[in-house]
Structures are given as structure tokens and as C-alpha cells.
Amino acid sequence: MNGVNAAEMPELPEVETVRRGLEPSMTGTKILRVEQRRSDLRFPFPMDFVSRLEGRTIHAMGRRAKYLLADIDSGDVLIMHLGMSGSFRIEAGADAMAPGEFHHTRSKNAAHDHVVFHLSNGKTIIYNDPRRFGFMDIVPRGALAEHSLFAHIGIEPLGNELNGDYLAQKFAGKKTPLKAALLDQSLIAGLGNIYVCEALNRTRLSPKRAAGTLAKKGGAATDRAHLLAGVIREVLGEAIAVGGSSLRDHRQADGTLGYFQHSFRAYDREGEACRNEGCAGTIRRIVQSGRSTFYCAACQK
DNA sequence: AAGCGAACCTGGCTGC
């Protein structure tokens, strides 16, 4: 096998899986050379993108919400977002590759290999993104919190701040559907379509319910709010433990590809049986805010 | 002002 596919895809568990996949190759390693093959992805690269990275050593690989954060010894932070279709792969030296596989992999992906990092440990980190909804930026570490991307971002769902009281406080008075409120990155940062559908199905809450119904009059948390907060953490934790979800990707299973998709109870299961205990309902697909919602109308109220 | 739909882009799948 020529390269390790450091996973793909974009909700919090997938980004965390990518972070863990990249960390052993990148932390403590010097960036010898950077190939930036186009001037923009979703946004333009910073003008001095290459020069601010070449010759620098990566101190740490972090994550905030769906953003990967590489701390550089210059004091800069390299921000990387995968958008919808971004992925990293790690390749060892060229002499370690099987020629046939090399050709196969390159011919399939090379047109969308937008950034290549050549590292001092002999490894090559390649960012591939067909739809180019991802992006990269570089900012001084001290300016990160004020960066427009992070200035108004919500809490980490796996941090201590997420609990029923927080949900009730943020959702009180909101008529927006619960599904949309949970996807709002300014409230909770990192949830996406899959895990919101899964968490709502597990808690038997309708995605169409007004978000404000998780708060009592006066703003106190309902039992449902406490339940939902716990289930969100549970679902994300389970997904991270198995390497996230891998959809529409039939490449090798070398341990870096996730398999949480086999645990889906709602997402992408239209027409199939609801897996909640005691429920004989069927998963439906509806559209909310232009995005698919999968849920069971029989048990999710 | 919140809350929608559209836009950004490519590729894969479905159905005629």
C-alpha cells in the first residue's frame, strides 16, 4: 500500500480523527518545502503562505470545532478546514511505494491535490479537495481568538460547558427548528448533519420541534435538554472512538478509515426501520434549511 | 432580527 489515507470528511469526529492521524507525522517535524498549487480554495491563501511555513517546525496539532490548528515554532498557527470534501493523505518516500498503486492513486486524485507539505521525516502530507470548500490560513497564535473565524464561535460539544442548562439558555425563546439550532456553529461548534440527526433520534426528539421547547418558562432546562446534551457527547464520543464516519469512500481499511457509519440509526437510512428499542417506525427523509434530515416520525416527538 | 434559500464547486449516482 502506498499511502495512508488519513481519513476525510468534516464533522467534529472526522476532523478529530484526521488530527490524530496527522499528529504522529507532523508534530515535532520540520516543514522543508510547501507546494501551493493554486492561489485559492474557498478563500485566497495568504500572500506569504509558503514562506511562513518553510523551514518551520510544527509544535503541536490541535483542533477547534471543525478546524485543524497546527502550531508553528514561529508563533503562527496554520488553520485548516476541510469543507465538504477535503482530505489529507500521508505518503512515505517514493521508494516505499508500489509503482502500480502509485499511479492508480495519483491518477485518481492528483488534479485536486492542492497543497503538499514535504517534511523532514521523509513524509509528504497532501491536501486534496475536489469541491474546494476547504481553506487554509495563517495567523499569529495571539490573534487566533480574535480571528473572524473564531470570534463568534460556540462552545466545544465535548467540553464541560455543554449541558442541559447551556442548551436551555441558548435555545430559550427560539422558534427555529431544533435541528437548525443544533447546527448553528455560533452556539455549539462542531456538530454537523450526521451527528445532529443521530443525537435527535437517540433522544427521540423531533428535528422539527421549536428549539425553545427545551427551556421551561423562565429559562430553566427541561429533562429533555439534559438528556440531549448527554446524548450529543455520547454520540460524538462513540464516533471518535471508531475513527468517525466514512461515506462514499471505498478505499482501504487500514485503521485510519472510520466505521461509525455502521452505527447510524437515522442518517442516510430513509425507508429503513427505526432502530430505537420498541419503535416500529420507519426513517424518513425531509428537507430543513435546504439539508436532509433523517428521523423517525413515530418515536421522535 | 431571525430564519430561510442560494451560492460556492466537483463528482457520483439515478433514472429516462
Added chain:
DNA sequence: TGCAGCCAGGTTCGCT
């Protein structure tokens, strides 16, 4: 086989 149409894990912008 060809091709049109729809769909995709995210985010932002602009119009009600």
C-alpha cells in the same frame, strides 16, 4: 451509452 437532474459530511451571504 448519454445526459439531465439530484445529491453530498460546511459555511456565508443576502433577502424577507
